[in-house]
Amino acid sequence: xxxxxxxxxxxxxxxxxxxxxxxxxxxxxxxxxxxxxxxxxxxxxxxxxxxxxxxxxxxxxxxxxxxxxxxxxxxxxxxxxxxxxxxxxxxxxxxxxxxxxxxxxxxxxxxxxxxxxxxxxxxxxxxxxxxxxxxxxxxxxxxxxxxxxxxxxxxxxxxxxxxxxxxxxxxxxxxxxxxxxxxxxxxxxxxxxxxxxxxxxxxxxxxxxxxxxxxxxxxxxxxxxxxxxxxxxxxxxxxxxxxxxxxxxxxxxxxxxxxxxxxxxxxxxxxxxxxxxxxxxxxxxxxxxxxxxxxxxxxxxxxxxxxxxxxxxxxxxxxxxxxxxxxxxxxxxxxxxxxxxx
Numbered sequence: 001x002x003x004x005x006x007x008x009x010x011x012x013x014x015x016x017x018x019x020x021x022x023x024x025x026x027x028x029x030x031x032x033x034x035x036x037x038x039x040x041x042x043x044x045x046x047x048x049x050x051x052x053x054x055x056x057x058x059x060x061x062x063x064x065x066x067x068x069x070x071x072x073x074x075x076x077x078x079x080x081x082x083x084x085x086x087x088x089x090x091x092x093x094x095x096x097x098x099x100x101x102x103x104x105x106x107x108x109x110x111x112x113x114x115x116x117x118x119x120x121x122x123x124x125x126x127x128x129x130x131x132x133x134x135x136x137x138x139x140x141x142x143x144x145x146x147x148x149x150x151x152x153x154x155x156x157x158x159x160x161x162x163x164x165x166x167x168x169x170x171x172x173x174x175x176x177x178x179x180x181x182x183x184x185x186x187x188x189x190x191x192x193x194x195x196x197x198x199x200x201x202x203x204x205x206x207x208x209x210x211x212x213x214x215x216x217x218x219x220x221x222x223x224x225x226x227x228x229x230x231x232x233x234x235x236x237x238x239x240x241x242x243x244x245x246x247x248x249x250x251x252x253x254x255x256x257x258x259x260x261x262x263x264x265x266x267x268x269x270x271x272x273x274x275x276x277x278x279x280x281x282x283x284x285x286x287x288x289x290x291x292x293x294x295x296x297x298x299x300x301x302x303x304x305x306x307x308x309x310x311x312x313x314x315x316x317x318x319x320x321x322x323x324x325x326x327x328x329x330x331x332x333x334x335x336x337x338x339x340x341x342x
Contacts, residue, residue, distance in 0.1 A: 102136025104265020
């Protein structure tokens with residue numbers, strides 16, 4: 001249901017659903033991963049197509065897996081078309097597709113700050129996770145002049161008080177590709193610290209970007225965030241805060257940007273890939289970012305407008321949460337009423 005609501009809030013209003021498997025790629029060979037993806041597509045391909053559904057990258061599914069899935073889909077159907085979000089530019093799709101969600105999060109934060117007459121430049125940001133979403137958030141924060149200071153994995157979190165730069169991000173990518181621990185980062189950057197069995201939410205910050213997993217912020221974490229000076233939380237992962245955490249953040253007037261709105265960049269760009277009116281292959285990186293910023297602005301303004309119509313002023317910390325939920329629900333409800341029970 002969350003996927004459907006997120007898609008309903010985007011400018012293009014397609015449907016959505018979530019799914020997956022219990023296959024754990026850790027410790028598996030390249031050949032084993034390829035064979036699993038091919039077997040998975042053997043069952044899934046009948047539900048896919050340019051006029052049906054399209055699969056997208058998510059947790060544990062990156063360009064490699066999408067390539068294997070697309071190749072098997074092409075073999076089974078005899079069709080070569082870019083209805084898979086995330087493929088590499090030399091055979092389908094657009095090269096910045098995988099960056100869209102992370103970049104969109106930062107653009108969404110920038111829209112909120114603009115309403116406060118503030119900018120990202122110089123703000124301390126804490127980020128959780130170490131996957132492609134978190135890395136793309138780090139990249140775009142840097143380009144906006146912010147100071148990202150943390151990243152995390154399942155064993156703990158890494159703190160660099162000096163802030164990450166592009167060289168350091170390159171090192172982090174190498175560490176992740178080689179499946180090493182983030183603690184190895186400290187060997188090259190001795191001023192940094194790695195904290196075992198801990199989360200980054202107690203570090204002093206202006207903005208938090210949870211990009212790791214569902215329910216990663218519980219009540220004690222929310223209290224730590226408030227005490228750390230955080231005034232804005234941009235949800236990257238789906239439902240990263242427990243209901244108890246949300247209560248704490250609301251009472252402390254921490255503004256929360258819900259994932260269904262803030263992380264809609266990837267959804268919107270995926271929908272663009274299905275549009276016959278645009279050809280992503282002809283877009284420059286600058287054109288792509290401009291279009292993404294426009295899509296995020298539409299989502300932001302739509303959420304605020306709906307919130308205002310239902311009595312939540314834009315200076316209310318919950319305005320985006322309620323506005324996004326109501327707007328997405330109404331879009332789905334109106335479609336169901338208009339189209340009947342199908």
